[in-house]
Amino acid sequence: MTDLLPLIVAKYNYWLYVILMMIGLYAMIAKNNLIKKLVGMNIFQTAIILFYVSIGYKTDATIPIIQNAHGGGSHGAVIHAADYINPLPHVLMLTAIVVSVATFGVAMALAVRIYQRYQTLEEDELRMRLIDIGPEE
Amino acid sequence: MDNYPALIVIAPLLTAFLAGIAVWIRERLAYPIALTGLAVSIFSAGKVLMQVITSGTIQYRLAGWAPPMGIEYRIDLLNAMVLLLVSSIAFLNLVASYKSVDQEINDRAGSFYTMYLLFVTGLLGVTVTGDLFNLYVLIELTSLTSYAMIALGDRDRAPLASLNYVFIGVIGASFYLLGVGYLYMQTGSLNMADVANILSGIQGSSTVLTAFILMMIGIWIKMAFFPMHVWLPNAYTYSPIGFARVVAPLMTKVMIYVMIRLMITVFGFDYIFKTLNLSDAVVWLGTIAILSGAVMALSQKNLKKMLTYIIVCEIGYMVGGAWLGNQLGMTGAILHILNDALMTFALFLAVGNMAYRLKKLDLTDLQGLFGKMPWTMAGFVLAAFSIIGVPPTCGFFSKWYLILGAFEAGAYHFAGALIISSLLSAVLFFKVFEICFFEPMSKDHGHGESHSQVVIEEAPVSMLFVSGLVSLSLIVAGLYSGTIVNTIILPFLK
Numbered sequence: 001m002t003d004l005l006p007l008i009v010a011k012y013n014y015w016l017y018v019i020l021m022m023i024g025l026y027a028m029i030a031k032n033n034l035i036k037k038l039v040g041m042n043i044f045q046t047a048i049i050l051f052y053v054s055i056g057y058k059t060d061a062t063i064p065i066i067q068n069a070h071g072g073g074s075h076g077a078v079i080h081a082a083d084y085i086n087p088l089p090h091v092l093m094l095t096a097i098v099v100s101v102a103t104f105g106v107a108m109a110l111a112v113r114i115y116q117r118y119q120t121l122e123e124d125e126l127r128m129r130l131i132d133i134g135p136e137e
Numbered sequence: 138m139d140n141y142p143a144l145i146v147i148a149p150l151l152t153a154f155l156a157g158i159a160v161w162i163r164e165r166l167a168y169p170i171a172l173t174g175l176a177v178s179i180f181s182a183g184k185v186l187m188q189v190i191t192s193g194t195i196q197y198r199l200a201g202w203a204p205p206m207g208i209e210y211r212i213d214l215l216n217a218m219v220l221l222l223v224s225s226i227a228f229l230n231l232v233a234s235y236k237s238v239d240q241e242i243n244d245r246a247g248s249f250y251t252m253y254l255l256f257v258t259g260l261l262g263v264t265v266t267g268d269l270f271n272l273y274v275l276i277e278l279t280s281l282t283s284y285a286m287i288a289l290g291d292r293d294r295a296p297l298a299s300l301n302y303v304f305i306g307v308i309g310a311s312f313y314l315l316g317v318g319y320l321y322m323q324t325g326s327l328n329m330a331d332v333a334n335i336l337s338g339i340q341g342s343s344t345v346l347t348a349f350i351l352m353m354i355g356i357w358i359k360m361a362f363f364p365m366h367v368w369l370p371n372a373y374t375y376s377p378i379g380f381a382r383v384v385a386p387l388m389t390k391v392m393i394y395v396m397i398r399l400m401i402t403v404f405g406f407d408y409i410f411k412t413l414n415l416s417d418a419v420v421w422l423g424t425i426a427i428l429s430g431a432v433m434a435l436s437q438k439n440l441k442k443m444l445t446y447i448i449v450c451e452i453g454y455m456v457g458g459a460w461l462g463n464q465l466g467m468t469g470a471i472l473h474i475l476n477d478a479l480m481t482f483a484l485f486l487a488v489g490n491m492a493y494r495l496k497k498l499d500l501t502d503l504q505g506l507f508g509k510m511p512w513t514m515a516g517f518v519l520a521a522f523s524i525i526g527v528p529p530t531c532g533f534f535s536k537w538y539l540i541l542g543a544f545e546a547g548a549y550h551f552a553g554a555l556i557i558s559s560l561l562s563a564v565l566f567f568k569v570f571e572i573c574f575f576e577p578m579s580k581d582h583g584h585g586e587s588h589s590q591v592v593i594e595e596a597p598v599s600m601l602f603v604s605g606l607v608s609l610s611l612i613v614a615g616l617y618s619g620t621i622v623n624t625i626i627l628p629f630l631k
Contacts, residue, residue, distance in 0.1 A: 025308070028304055028308070034300065037304060041303075041304060041307050044307070044308070044311060045307065045311055048311050048314055048315050048318070051315065051318055052318055055318065055321070055322050088321075089318075089321070092270055095270075095274055096273075096314065099274065099277045099281075099310075102277075102281055103277070103281060103284075103303065103307055106281055106284050106285055106303065107284075107300060107303045109285075109288075110284070110288055110296045110299055110300045110303065111300065113288065113296040114296045114297055114300065117292070117293065117296070126297060130293075130294065130297070133293055133294075
């Protein structure tokens with residue numbers, strides 16, 4: 001137990017993303033309402049985005065714009081990679097955010113279609129309605 | 138003038154936008170535009186395959202950026218084969234879809250063709266890319282379009298089936314993305330070849346192990362490997378037939394390709410089979426997938442749904458074969474990508490022809506179909522023989538390699554499952570044949586009264602032509618399977 005605490009504190013970003021991810025997964029599995037499931041799905045995706053953002057971070061580093069590059073004087077100065085955070089994971093996440101927004105949009109559109117057809121978004125009621133329609137399979 | 142690798146993906150992408158715009162002018166313009174786009178893709182894929190066979194792997198730099206930084210398209214023999222397969226099936230299905238889309242979703246035909254092109258763009262992109270993150274984006278492009286297309290189907294059930302697919306699909310893609318993140322943490326690179334180079338020095342790392350497991354689970358969910366298959370049957374059954382015909386043979390097979398690509402190119406055989414020692418467990422999973430897929434298929438009353446369970450069963454073949462850990466098994470798995478895509482396509486084409494005339498595809502609706510639609514049923518029988526594994530259809534040869542591989546690896550349970558599933562699918566298909574051949578057309582057709590007046594005849598010529606062509610290709614692929622193995626698969630595995 002004494003070993004576990006420093007481990008959690010030192011890598012708290014991983015613990016946070018795992019917790020968020022599990023919250024999202026729980027909502028997707030356990031909730032009965034389709035919109036709540038969708039929110040869970042979004043939390044799940046956001047957790048991974050936060051994970052990527054956190055792996056680009058370096059202690060005591062700044063944003064990845066070369067300092068004094070446009071002012072006079074510092075041309076030819078040595079640039080240390082350790083002074084700047086890693087921008088690549090952040091750039092990747094711009095794409096991943098676009099993907100997750102698009103997925104959310106498609107899923108919402110599907111939810112609207114389901115609501116128009118059945119007047120409900122509760123999964124157990126939907127199941128009852130599907131049985132009422134009759135066996136199709 | 139060697140831009141063919143890029144052209145394969147860009148042609149359907151650009152024509153998708155063109156078709157989307159053309160719909161605003163005239164709905165009918167979308168179809169010829171889509172045909173042109175896919176024809177360009179096939180042509181480029183053919184050129185690329187020739188080039189790869191004669192002069193080896195192509196490395197294409199997008200916009201001229203060098204690999205570790207830029208995105209690279211890397212085409213070797215395996216890619217080139219899958220690219221030609223995907224573009225040809227997509228094109229042929231488009232030819233067959235003209236009539237059925239008209240009948241099924243004629244009010245939204247333009248948007249159907251636009252999304253169809255985007256879907257094929259995604260599949261081709263997944264196959265051609267050499268960049269791990271690019272692969273994620275393209276998988277999601279493929280999945281997003283298929284969510285939308287599935288929802289165009291059955292008005293009562295398709296939206297719900299599609300939404301369930303969204304939930305599971307997102308989990309799969311997210312796991313894959315997470316795995317890429319871990320791999321990036323350890324290697325600092327996203328290019329497959331570059332990652333493979335760096336990984337060879339750090340095989341013991343637990344971060345790499347986490348990455349590997351996460352990526353595999355993500356891909357397995359996307360390909361509907363047995364315990365993670367629950368989304369597939371409903372989604373494919375209720376989708377419009379024009380889309381089911383292309384998604385059923387291609388989506389799962391392209392995901393198998395991704396798995397093999399990750400295993401061979403990124404992580405490497407040494408890592409997977411010597412360092413990890415997971416292969417026994419996965420081959421067992423494959424065995425269970427085969428048996429449960431076959432048994433669940435037996436219990437279905439709807440023809441389309443029965444075939445979707447056969448897909449689940451076939452995925453077990455390929456995953457198990459790839460994880461046997463010897464050359465024979467891998468040869469069988471790769472050959473089965475080609476063969477299974479063709480025979481599933483042939484089956485769904487025949488089902489599409491039936492759906493065009495019948496509307497409902499419960500097994501009891503099929504009575505007397507041999508008399509009414511002889512050509513369609515001939516195609517169906519050929520495809521069914523191939524699934525069962527009757528020589529000289531192509532299904533026999535890949536199954537033969539898989540069984541040999543299973544014996545060499547000592548995985549007798551896997552070989553047993555292959556044989557049992559062949560027997561079960563024989564039982565399954567002969568049950569269908571019996572209904573279609575021996576039971577006469579019932580007078581009132583079982584349900585409703587207005588149905589009895591409908592005259593059932595052969596499907597339109599365009600659909601029959603494609604169906605016949607693909608069914609014959611099963612025999613051709615079977616006869617030439619030695620050539621395919623010797624010129625494409627064995628040189629690739631060397």
